[in-house]
Amino acid sequence: MWRTAATIAFRSLRWQDEVYLPDLNSRITVLDSEDRLITHLGEDQQAYKQQGWPNLPKSYYRPDKFSSPHGVCVDSQGNVYVAEWISDGRVTKLVRQS
Known part of the structure; x- marks a missing residue:
């Protein structure tokens, strides 16, 4: 399902716990408890x-997709922050929708 998480983030809610894993399948995997x-x-x-991954050319990157996520954290509002291990580095904030 997922592979090689560099970090793990947890978010506890009254009705559900969530685990966030930066997955080297170029995504963030979110699991329940x-x-x-x-x-x-x-x-x-x-x-x-892609050849050369994770150091792909800047023209490859899109704001809504990850290449090599390595760090993840979640704030109290459920926003997710992702740091990627790419040639220039990149930090992305995903705003949680209600």
Whole structure:
């Protein structure tokens, strides 16, 4: 389901716990407390298959997709912050929608 998480972030809610894993399948995997998949964020199943990955040319990157996410944290409002290990580095904030 996921591979090689560099960090893990947890978010506890009254009704559900969430685990966020920066997944080297070029996505953030979100699981519940029973390890069931909730969703994948920013998934790009082609990025990690590209020659030269994770140092792909800037022209490849899109604001809504990840290439090589390595760090993740979640704030109290549920916004997700992702740091990517790419040639120039990139930090992305995903704003949680109600």
